[in-house]
Amino acid sequence: MNLNHWLSLAAGGGLAALLGLSAASCSSDTNNLPIDTCDPTVRAANLPCEGDAEVDRALLLLRAMSLEEKVQQMSGPAYNPNNMFDQETNERLGVPGFLYMDGPRGVRWYNSDYGTTVYPVAAARASTWNLALEEKIGKACAKEMRYVGRHILLAPTVNQVSHPRWGRAQESYGEDSYLLGEMGAAFIEGAQYDPTVADPNDPNTEVEDTYRVQACVKHVAANNIEDTRIHVNAVLDERTLREVYLPHFKRAVEAGVSCAMAAYNRVNGDYACYSQPILRDILKDEWGFKGYVISDWFAKGNTISSPPAGLDIELPFSSGSFPSIFESAYFYGQSLLTALGNGLVDEDLIDEAALRILYAKVHNGLLDHAPGWTPWLTKSEDAQELALQSAREGMVLLKNGPARALEDDVLPLDMDEINKIAVVGKFANSENMGDKGSSDAKVVDGELVITPFEGIRDAFSGETKSYTEVAGNEDKIGAADVVVIIGAYFYADLARSSSGEEGEWKDRESLELPQRDLDNIAAAIALKAQNPDLKIIVVAKAGGAIVVEDWIDDVDGLLMAWYAGMKEGTALAEILFGDVNPSGKTCQTFPVSEDDLPLFDNTNKEDVEYDYYHGYRLMDREGIAPQYPFGFGLSYTTFDYANLAVAESTVAKDGTLTVSVDVTNSGPVTGSEVVQLYVGFANTSVDDKWGRPVKTLEAFARAEDIAPGETKTVTMTVDVSHLAYWNVSAQAWQVEAMDYELFVGPSADGNDPNMLTGSFTVN
Numbered sequence: 001m002n003l004n005h006w007l008s009l010a011a012g013g014g015l016a017a018l019l020g021l022s023a024a025s026c027s028s029d030t031n032n033l034p035i036d037t038c039d040p041t042v043r044a045a046n047l048p049c050e051g052d053a054e055v056d057r058a059l060l061l062l063r064a065m066s067l068e069e070k071v072q073q074m075s076g077p078a079y080n081p082n083n084m085f086d087q088e089t090n091e092r093l094g095v096p097g098f099l100y101m102d103g104p105r106g107v108r109w110y111n112s113d114y115g116t117t118v119y120p121v122a123a124a125r126a127s128t129w130n131l132a133l134e135e136k137i138g139k140a141c142a143k144e145m146r147y148v149g150r151h152i153l154l155a156p157t158v159n160q161v162s163h164p165r166w167g168r169a170q171e172s173y174g175e176d177s178y179l180l181g182e183m184g185a186a187f188i189e190g191a192q193y194d195p196t197v198a199d200p201n202d203p204n205t206e207v208e209d210t211y212r213v214q215a216c217v218k219h220v221a222a223n224n225i226e227d228t229r230i231h232v233n234a235v236l237d238e239r240t241l242r243e244v245y246l247p248h249f250k251r252a253v254e255a256g257v258s259c260a261m262a263a264y265n266r267v268n269g270d271y272a273c274y275s276q277p278i279l280r281d282i283l284k285d286e287w288g289f290k291g292y293v294i295s296d297w298f299a300k301g302n303t304i305s306s307p308p309a310g311l312d313i314e315l316p317f318s319s320g321s322f323p324s325i326f327e328s329a330y331f332y333g334q335s336l337l338t339a340l341g342n343g344l345v346d347e348d349l350i351d352e353a354a355l356r357i358l359y360a361k362v363h364n365g366l367l368d369h370a371p372g373w374t375p376w377l378t379k380s381e382d383a384q385e386l387a388l389q390s391a392r393e394g395m396v397l398l399k400n401g402p403a404r405a406l407e408d409d410v411l412p413l414d415m416d417e418i419n420k421i422a423v424v425g426k427f428a429n430s431e432n433m434g435d436k437g438s439s440d441a442k443v444v445d446g447e448l449v450i451t452p453f454e455g456i457r458d459a460f461s462g463e464t465k466s467y468t469e470v471a472g473n474e475d476k477i478g479a480a481d482v483v484v485i486i487g488a489y490f491y492a493d494l495a496r497s498s499s500g501e502e503g504e505w506k507d508r509e510s511l512e513l514p515q516r517d518l519d520n521i522a523a524a525i526a527l528k529a530q531n532p533d534l535k536i537i538v539v540a541k542a543g544g545a546i547v548v549e550d551w552i553d554d555v556d557g558l559l560m561a562w563y564a565g566m567k568e569g570t571a572l573a574e575i576l577f578g579d580v581n582p583s584g585k586t587c588q589t590f591p592v593s594e595d596d597l598p599l600f601d602n603t604n605k606e607d608v609e610y611d612y613y614h615g616y617r618l619m620d621r622e623g624i625a626p627q628y629p630f631g632f633g634l635s636y637t638t639f640d641y642a643n644l645a646v647a648e649s650t651v652a653k654d655g656t657l658t659v660s661v662d663v664t665n666s667g668p669v670t671g672s673e674v675v676q677l678y679v680g681f682a683n684t685s686v687d688d689k690w691g692r693p694v695k696t697l698e699a700f701a702r703a704e705d706i707a708p709g710e711t712k713t714v715t716m717t718v719d720v721s722h723l724a725y726w727n728v729s730a731q732a733w734q735v736e737a738m739d740y741e742l743f744v745g746p747s748a749d750g751n752d753p754n755m756l757t758g759s760f761t762v763n
């Protein structure tokens, strides 16, 4: 199917002929259209009522469709070749089917000849706190989507990382709703950019005559456990759901996300795919979502209750090729047609769902532009540069020498003082870019992937040796001056093979590094006892926080690399040797012990209660000191914070607070600093069992490239309406009129000497 074919369908035997209109008049001459666009279907789909040409065009198609054709729009895909998900095309009317493709660490498409750019996982990208960079990554992914001819990128994942053992923690942006929402929105805005409009801020934009890629935010909602994801019932009270598990999805809707994917799990009893409170009441009615909701693949839905609950498309799993979606669908397709025939489902709901889908197809240019096929353009140098930049900025330096004082620093390494570096660990010199589930993007061209060993070897002018296993064979690293231990989890794959340690469908069993890595650390520590000059640097590759208490005091450095994508080794070497000054700040709290976290229940229990508190909010509330606070990360320089200023000491409930702070580089090298603003609720009068958090993140900014001695003023704004809590008895969001505390500093650590405090009043 190519563009010409679609146009000929539209202009010839297709819709236009059917309506006696030319293809052009379908989209432009709305005055002559014999339809009232303000009909209830348009309203139900939250679409604009006032003569919107795209709505009109979608409505024309809807009116021309039989019931069976509408149900076909709601069912798909028909087949799944080579990890692609294709919805059937409606040949009669020339309406193409949606072509889906997974994300979110790049475009998942690959075959044996081509691959795509593999970015660091979202946990690493969130640790950059760089929204502009995330937007560029979204945009670069959209370009690759067009090169491989797909419409809908199944990303971003914005599920709350309420516990770092969650197998897909790596795919999401961390533990804080605000950071999750902002990063997700940046990705969406990038991925959904309009390629037909030149970007005035980007001198290199090409104005392409093509379709717009759609992002799909997933998984709505409370999808936070892998092992039992297919059936677990997440039990959340109203405040927890609305204040902790949903706000980042709302942010995605505000960013204009086209598609939302309903999760596998149940939420307060019902499966997400027929959860009326989540999909219909909140997402569609309250937030005004005008996109469409798809099910996760083969997620449990229901023929009778999914349409009123607001599920627009069923995505069944089909590994073979089916002649029609009516054979691959489980609960829509033929079952839905039969239920309609028996009067069990209201036809208005079918109209609404089909209109949402058709509108997305019109609005994003699917009817006028057939997907192209230029896969050799994937992995452009620009895209690889973005992968490298996000690896550099997302790695978090957690420990550097015995104390947090520059004179004791061990990193960066001085090449002149080192003769031999040993790089140790199962994944020291092999590809491990994260799990091999649905987010398994692949590079294919092995030369382009830089492993930790390759990165260090290429950068270091002395001798570098890589060892897969050393425990029990410590002579191997005995002669080294520096040992870099790569501690990494074995990626899980969808086959759920027993070797998988973390990933989709596989929660981590503990927060400890795998035993083989602990053995290597112990071996290096034993050698250091004989040779105190030996430097031990641990590089952790994990999707979520790890615990380090048992060995951290005996090693010299700890760098959290997450899974940093195809350029991981290059970025790692640049940081180790000081070509890049680390600026990443962790998007998750690192606890001292798993006992400090809420219970993670991935046993076969049906009901799992989710708490209002996790991460730094829990640590604050319980007065527990974390190993490394949320938002924490070291630099090779130091920063001093001063002159916290609040533009207006009193703000209205619907107003905006403006705060500025001076950040001075007081150390020896240029560095970038992520400045964080938290608001405190000590004066709250909410006295239910949760009360209000000690503080929550409400704004942040990256101060880029501050030279030694230089001061930069950082200005941040807070939308006061974001300070609201969900008042259960009033069934409404409510901003408390009171004095609020303000905390501005380098992390969530209230005891950090750089944490400045202030206050403001909301009246």
Ligand code: BGC
Binding pocket: 102, 154, 218, 296, 297, 438
């Ligand atoms: C995952 C989704 C993914 C889908 C299609 C599911 O198992 O949960 O995130 O988009 O498969 O691959």
